[in-house]
Amino acid sequence: MSHSHTVDFKIAFKVEELPDSQVKISGELPYAELESERKAAIVALGKHVELDGFRKGHVPTPVLEKHLGEMTIMAEMAERAIAHAYPHIIDEHKIEAIGQPQIEVTKIAPGNPLAFTATVAVIPSFKLPDYAAIAKDVNKKRPTDDVTEDELNEKIKEIQTQKKAYERMQELSQQSAESKDGETDLPTPESEAAKKADDKDAPLPELTDEYVKTLGQPGQFETVEDFKTKLREHLEIEKKQNNLAKHRADITDGIIDKTEIKLPKILIDSEINQMFAQMQEDLKRSELKMEDYLTHIKKTKEELAAEWTPAAEKRAKLQLILNEIAKVEEIVPDKEALEAQTKELMERFKDADEHRVRLYVASVLLNEAVMKGLETK
Numbered sequence: 001m002s003h004s005h006t007v008d009f010k011i012a013f014k015v016e017e018l019p020d021s022q023v024k025i026s027g028e029l030p031y032a033e034l035e036s037e038r039k040a041a042i043v044a045l046g047k048h049v050e051l052d053g054f055r056k057g058h059v060p061t062p063v064l065e066k067h068l069g070e071m072t073i074m075a076e077m078a079e080r081a082i083a084h085a086y087p088h089i090i091d092e093h094k095i096e097a098i099g100q101p102q103i104e105v106t107k108i109a110p111g112n113p114l115a116f117t118a119t120v121a122v123i124p125s126f127k128l129p130d131y132a133a134i135a136k137d138v139n140k141k142r143p144t145d146d147v148t149e150d151e152l153n154e155k156i157k158e159i160q161t162q163k164k165a166y167e168r169m170q171e172l173s174q175q176s177a178e179s180k181d182g183e184t185d186l187p188t189p190e191s192e193a194a195k196k197a198d199d200k201d202a203p204l205p206e207l208t209d210e211y212v213k214t215l216g217q218p219g220q221f222e223t224v225e226d227f228k229t230k231l232r233e234h235l236e237i238e239k240k241q242n243n244l245a246k247h248r249a250d251i252t253d254g255i256i257d258k259t260e261i262k263l264p265k266i267l268i269d270s271e272i273n274q275m276f277a278q279m280q281e282d283l284k285r286s287e288l289k290m291e292d293y294l295t296h297i298k299k300t301k302e303e304l305a306a307e308w309t310p311a312a313e314k315r316a317k318l319q320l321i322l323n324e325i326a327k328v329e330e331i332v333p334d335k336e337a338l339e340a341q342t343k344e345l346m347e348r349f350k351d352a353d354e355h356r357v358r359l360y361v362a363s364v365l366l367n368e369a370v371m372k373g374l375e376t377k
Helices: 031-035 038-046 061-068 070-092 131-140 149-178 189-201 224-257 265-285 290-297 301-329 335-348 354-375
Strands: 013-018 022-029 097-107 114-122
Touching (some): 022 031, 022 070, 031 070, 031 114, 038 061, 038 070, 061 070, 070 097, 070 114, 097 265, 114 265, 131 354, 149 224, 224 301, 224 354, 265 290, 265 301, 290 301, 301 354, 335 354
Antiparallel strands (some): 013 022, 022 114, 097 114
16 A cells, blocks of 8 residues: 655754664654554554454444553554655665664654654765775685696595595405404504504506596496596586685685775674574574584584674674775676576565565665676786
């Protein structure tokens, strides 16, 4: 339902900046704004009223008014009037509010204007450093994704060593199973230490076609060349992913270090809540309970939150920086990708709020687009 207002929200309300990225909005709404909410207020309050002789939710208005009392009705009218006016106020004053405002009614009386204040956290204003120059400098130092012969040989040696250790464990297990009443000499710590020393110095098996067939899944490798080719491909994918993650972290760390932002507490708390939500999901998948896990690590939720605060601050700063760069560079999420990914998530999570899912997808796409832009500076 649409609402019309006769108030000039720009003139009727003033905005005062407070410390820690908060603002205080104060002003008055004409009594007409409250009066327009009277009918809806009485209906809402009347839904829960039970009086003898009347069906619940069907108490006549005059009886309801007498039962509820004028100040109860006025309080509900005020709450509704503020809820309708608040979005217009922040829109007119171009306030980038975060979270819910703290409302305080300072004057309320029949026939009089409604005076109130609203204190709310806002997106902090900050100056971006020369992010293009920072990214350009980091981009020059980006390592290659190519896998060297030394890296390949090192991985082959690691695989052979792991195979040898596994075979030794199997051998010991077999010996233990076969021993009866001391008939077989079981290994002692001293003999094992000597064995480990011998194993360490012992040469690894030669890499032959027959040997590589014993590595991986049956039929995975046919020849030494086949083994090396597939292993190199795997290492290249792994190295590319690791290099990309580190390279992006180097760029963003460089920008964060040169950016001064005073974060509102609500943003830090929001990040910590997200970290707890992710942890809860991980524990659920492992069929563990949060309480049991906290007992196991001998920590409280408050202690974990305190430990996570620096990381939460960094995450909050990064998101603000990426959003600001997107504004400056006029980067917007790809519409087709936004629609497709939103649709896909809604099919997987049918009970999810589509608006929130869309905002999440838009944020992920925007972040990716900004990072790709920084990587090409």
